[in-house]
Amino acid sequence: MGVIAQRLTTAFALATWLAPLGCSDSGSTSTMTAGGGAGQSNMTAGSAGTAAGGSGNASAGSAALKLSSVKLDAAAAGTGSFELVSPPADGTSVAAGQSLDLQVRFKPTGIALFQSKLVIQTMGADMPTNVGLYGLGTKGLEGENEPYLKIVLDTLGYQIDVGGSALLSTTTPLVGSEVAAQQFQAAGAGAIEIVPVARYSPQEPIPYGFYTAQAETVVGTISNDQYQALNPKTDAGSMLTFADPGSAFGIFTTSKTHKTYSEDSKNAGNQVKHAVRSYPLKDRAGTAITNAYLVCFEEAANGDYQDYVFTLKNVKPAP
Numbered sequence: 001m002g003v004i005a006q007r008l009t010t011a012f013a014l015a016t017w018l019a020p021l022g023c024s025d026s027g028s029t030s031t032m033t034a035g036g037g038a039g040q041s042n043m044t045a046g047s048a049g050t051a052a053g054g055s056g057n058a059s060a061g062s063a064a065l066k067l068s069s070v071k072l073d074a075a076a077a078g079t080g081s082f083e084l085v086s087p088p089a090d091g092t093s094v095a096a097g098q099s100l101d102l103q104v105r106f107k108p109t110g111i112a113l114f115q116s117k118l119v120i121q122t123m124g125a126d127m128p129t130n131v132g133l134y135g136l137g138t139k140g141l142e143g144e145n146e147p148y149l150k151i152v153l154d155t156l157g158y159q160i161d162v163g164g165s166a167l168l169s170t171t172t173p174l175v176g177s178e179v180a181a182q183q184f185q186a187a188g189a190g191a192i193e194i195v196p197v198a199r200y201s202p203q204e205p206i207p208y209g210f211y212t213a214q215a216e217t218v219v220g221t222i223s224n225d226q227y228q229a230l231n232p233k234t235d236a237g238s239m240l241t242f243a244d245p246g247s248a249f250g251i252f253t254t255s256k257t258h259k260t261y262s263e264d265s266k267n268a269g270n271q272v273k274h275a276v277r278s279y280p281l282k283d284r285a286g287t288a289i290t291n292a293y294l295v296c297f298e299e300a301a302n303g304d305y306q307d308y309v310f311t312l313k314n315v316k317p318a319p
Contacts, residue, residue: 063096064093064094064095064096065093065094065096065122066091066092066093066094066122066123066124067088067090067091067092067093067094067100067120067121067122067123068090068091068121068122068123069090069119069120069121070084070087070088070102070118070119070120070121071084071087071118071119072084072116072117072118072119072133073116073117073118073119073130076115076116076117077114077115078113078114078115078116078133078135079116080109081106081107081108081109081114081116081135081137082104082105082106082107082114082116082133082135083104083105083107084102084103084104084118085103085104085105086103087102088100088102102118104118104133106133106135108135108136108137109137110137111137111138111139112136112137113134113135113136113137113151113154113155114133114134114135114136114137115132115133115134115135116133117130117131117132117133118130118131118133132157132284134154134155134156134157135155136151136152136155136230138228141227141228146200146228146304146306147200147306148165148166148167148304148306149162149168149296149304149305149306149309150162150164150165150166151165152198152200152230152306152309153198153294153309155230156197156198156230156231157283157284158281158282158283158284158294159282159283159284159285159286160176160177160279160280160281160282160294161176161177161279162175162176162177162178162277162279162296162305163175163176163177163178163277164176167302167303167304168277168303168304168305169303170272170274170275170298170301170302170303171274172274173274175277176279177279177280178277178278178279179278179279179280179293179317180317181262181278181293181317181318182250182262182263182264182265182317182318183248183249183250183262183263183317183318184248184249184250184251184262184293184312184315184316184317184318185247185248185249185315185316185317185318186244186245186314186315187291187314187315187316188291188314189244190244190314191241191242191243191244191314192210192241192242192243192244192312192313192314192315193240193241193311193312193313193314194208194210194219194220194240194241194242194251194310194311194312194313195240195310195311196208196220196222196231196232196234196308196309196310197230197231197294197309197310197311198229198230198231198232198306198308198309199222199226199227199228199229199232199306199307199308199309200227200228200229200304200306200307201227201255201299201307201308202227203224203225203227204224204227204255204256205221205222205223205224205235206221206222206253206254206255206308207220207221207253207254208220208221208222208251208252208253208254208308208310209242209251209252210242210245210249210250210251210252211249211250211251211252211261212245212247212248212249213247213248216252217242218254219238219239219242220234220235220237220238220239220240221234221235221238222234222235222308223235248318249318250262250263250266251276251295251310251312253297253299253308255299258270260275260276260297260298260299261275261276262276262278262295271300271301272298272300272301274298275297275298275299276295276296276297276298277295277296277298277305278293278294278295278296278312278317279293279294279296280292280293280294281293281294281311281313289313291313291314291315291316292311292312292313292314292315293311293312293313293315294309294310294311294312295309295310295311295312296308296309297309
C-alpha cells in the first residue's frame with residue numbers, strides 16, 4: 001500500500017468477556033470496548049459478573065477452570081489484522097477466584113474496520129465462548145486522514161444511523177436518527193453519566209462538562225495526548241458522573257480558541273452553529289439503550305462530528 005501503509009494508525013475495540021468461563025453460559029458474546037493499539041481480556045474463574053454493555057451472565061463455579069484452547073477465529077475475514085500475544089498453552093488451569101489476562105494486538109492491513117473474535121474453549125463446555133474483536137485502520141492523524149463518524153461508531157459497537165457514512169451537513173438541523181436535544185434533563189433518580197468514547201481533533205487538553213442557566217461546570221478533561229483515539233483517557237480528577245442539576249442542562253467542550261455548546265444559540269460566534277448532534281444510543285445489535293444518548297461535537301466546520309463523542313446516560317431531551 002506504499003505511503004498509505006506507512007501512515008496507518010490504530011484504534012482498537014475489544015469486546016471483553018467478564019463472566020466466568022467453563023459454565024453453562026457458553027457461546028455468549030459481550031460488548032465492552034477498550035481503546036488503544038492492544039486490547040486486554042480478563043478471564044476469571046469462580047466469580048460471577050457481566051460485561052458492560054453485554055449479556056454474559058453465568059453462574060459461579062468453585063472448581064479450577066481448565067482451558068482447552070484459546071485462539072483467533074481462523075474463519076473471520078479480519079483475523080489477519082489481529083495477533084494473540086503469548087497465548088496460554090492448551091490445558092492451562094485457572095484456580096477458582098484467580099484470573100488470566102490475554103493480550104491481543106491490532107495490526108491493520110488497510111484502511112477499514114476489521115472484525116474477528118477470540119474463541120475460548122474450556123473443558124466440559126459444549127460450546128466455546130466468543131469474544132468480539134473490532135479494529136479500525138486509518139490513514140494517519142488529523143484532517144482528511146481521520147475516520148468518519150459512522151465507522152468510528154461501528155468499531156465501538158453503536159449501531160446508529162448518523163445520517164450518512166461520510167461527512168455530514170453542518171446546516172441541516174436533523175439527520176439520520178438524530179433527535180432535537182439542545183438541552184437535557186435527568187430521566188430518573190441517581191447520577192448522570194458522561195463518558196468520552198471517541199476523539200479526533202488537534203492535540204490539546206479538552207475540558208468538558210455541563211451548563212445550566214446559572215453556571216458552567218467542568219466534569220473532566222480529555223488528555224492532551226488522546227487526540228486521535230477511541231475511548232480516550234482523561235486527566236486525573238475527571239469524573240464519569242455528575243449529580244442531577246435539578247433543571248435543564250446542556251453539554252459543552254472547551255478548546256484553545258472557543259467553547260462549543262449543545263445549544264445552537266450559544267454557538268453564534270463559532271464556525272458551525274449546529275455543532276452538536278445527539279442520537280438515541282443503541283448497542284451493536286441495534287437494541288436501544290433506555291435514557292441514553294450519543295452526543296457528537298463538530299469542533300471546526302467540515303462536518304465530521306467526531307471531534308469529541310460522548311455517551312450520556314440517565315437523561316432525556318428537555319422540552
